[in-house]
Amino acid sequence: MQDTQAIQHCIGLGPISVRDAADILLTNDLNLNHMDLAFKLAEEALSVGEVPVGCVLVFEQEVIGQGRNFVNESKNATRHAELVAIDEVTTSWAAEKGQENKLEEVFSKCQLYVTVEPCIMCASALNQLRIPVIVYGAANERFGGCGSVLDVFSKGEESFRPKVVSGVRAEEAVELLKQFYKGENPNAPVLKQKRKK
Amino acid sequence: MGDSNEESPPEKKRRSSSLTLTPILNQSLSSTDIQLINVYTAKIRSKKDASNLLKLLPPLPSDLDHLKRIRSTKSDSLEAIIGHQSLQDDDPALDLLTPSTIHKAPVPQLRPLTSFQFKKSNECWPCNFHPDKEIEKLVSENCGLSAEDMGVVANNVKTVMDRFFQMKMQTCAVYDPIDKELVCVANSKPSLLHHSVMNCLEMLAQTQRNTEERIGNRKWDFGEIVCKRIVRNKHSDYLCTGMDVYLSHEPCIMCAMALLHSRARKIFFVHNNMNNGGLNSVVKLHCLDGINHRFQVFKVTE
Ligand SMILES: [Zn+2]
Ligand SMILES: [Zn+2]
Numbered sequence: 491m492q493d494t495q496a497i498q499h500c501i502g503l504g505p506i507s508v509r510d511a512a513d514i515l516l517t518n519d520l521n522l523n524h525m526d527l528a529f530k531l532a533e534e535a536l537s538v539g540e541v542p543v544g545c546v547l548v549f550e551q552e553v554i555g556q557g558r559n560f561v562n563e564s565k566n567a568t569r570h571a572e573l574v575a576i577d578e579v580t581t582s583w584a585a586e587k588g589q590e591n592k593l594e595e596v597f598s599k600c601q602l603y604v605t606v607e608p609c610i611m612c613a614s615a616l617n618q619l620r621i622p623v624i625v626y627g628a629a630n631e632r633f634g635g636c637g638s639v640l641d642v643f644s645k646g647e648e649s650f651r652p653k654v655v656s657g658v659r660a661e662e663a664v665e666l667l668k669q670f671y672k673g674e675n676p677n678a679p680v681l682k683q684k685r686k687k
Numbered sequence: 688m689g690d691s692n693e694e695s696p697p698e699k700k701r702r703s704s705s706l707t708l709t710p711i712l713n714q715s716l717s718s719t720d721i722q723l724i725n726v727y728t729a730k731i732r733s734k735k736d737a738s739n740l741l742k743l744l745p746p747l748p749s750d751l752d753h754l755k756r757i758r759s760t761k762s763d764s765l766e767a768i769i770g771h772q773s774l775q776d777d778d779p780a781l782d783l784l785t786p787s788t789i790h791k792a793p794v795p796q797l798r799p800l801t802s803f804q805f806k807k808s809n810e811c812w813p814c815n816f817h818p819d820k821e822i823e824k825l826v827s828e829n830c831g832l833s834a835e836d837m838g839v840v841a842n843n844v845k846t847v848m849d850r851f852f853q854m855k856m857q858t859c860a861v862y863d864p865i866d867k868e869l870v871c872v873a874n875s876k877p878s879l880l881h882h883s884v885m886n887c888l889e890m891l892a893q894t895q896r897n898t899e900e901r902i903g904n905r906k907w908d909f910g911e912i913v914c915k916r917i918v919r920n921k922h923s924d925y926l927c928t929g930m931d932v933y934l935s936h937e938p939c940i941m942c943a944m945a946l947l948h949s950r951a952r953k954i955f956f957v958h959n960n961m962n963n964g965g966l967n968s969v970v971k972l973h974c975l976d977g978i979n980h981r982f983q984v985f986k987v988t989e
Binding site for chain 2: 517562565566567568569576580593594597609610611612613614615617618619629631632633635639640642646647
């Protein structure tokens, strides 16, 4: 069930056959179940009045960092879900696992799951960390750095280009954003009913 | 440090006492080469026919409407643009033209956007031009900054360059042009992504969050807040609204976008960042279509 859904959602790579999509998922060891946590984080953001975006960093099948938008509370316009998740890795996780000196290697083997296309700032951060696999939901028409406004990865070193899978549960991500921009009471039960679909 | 060799017209580089500012503009604005396109033109038989001819000729297509329809030639006759196509043999406008002079001639392809381009375009064919006040300021002497402002720029550039040479780390400073004082200064850290811009923004955010009313001379291991007044809730909720940012090096794409997210007003940088520069060398984020906040960017040459 999860797999068929995943394959159907591998739509962001241009014209792509169901078989190619399956290949991409398999060869990159993607586990789209991680999007569940990303969405949970996005909903948490919505419930506290932040732009609903959630992000999970996975290393060797284990979640090592997670984040949601933190801009209003931190008063820092750069505290996007991706950078919050990265910071969790570089601080708590690295300290706990004694990996402070191996961070570059860890990031270069991570997968990043995020509900909305990383903005240009975050995409550049992912590019500099050489995160090889990026899975996202909705496109970000205002700031998107994975092609919507700019393709950051085409601007960097030619030797590194991540695999980007887009459109995974995009409608859900858009629905959350709509809730936010409408300024609806994020705790309204309507939202949860809608989301369960 | 390698400089980009982007050509800019001599008008754009102006000496102040000690430094030169070059505005980083959209290619369409900084371009000095006038692209040409061939269109059909012809001499008008008699000067008094000019107004009648204008009534007979079909209007210029929109891609040519930056061109004046008629110009006077050195030989004191008039010459008109017919268009992309010549006229049919039975076109009444032909009676007012000298048919033997119908030929394809090069005219400026694009609408001139600056007075520099206007001047150059006119050498080829007269154009219409509606100067944009902001742009004209940017391409004028010292980019439209007063002598006093240039002094401020020189001071702030010195601050970041001194720290850069001292710490051997790229440096960023935030200046408040309303209160006329430096707000904070920070250098990069060797750890991943801890670039000077992000460090400055982090200090400002921590200060904004701080509930104490007075914050002065707070220090971090990468920088310090240097103003003594209340930073919290000044001007607006965005960290850099109305602020000018000074950098020893052109910010990377991440930091350039961070400055856009934080609504900085003007950015001044000294060295280009050829690998990953976000405001000149690799991309010019502030010139992208669809970006919702614009700031002005200047390269400083000491
Ligand atoms: Zn972002
Ligand atoms: Zn940077």
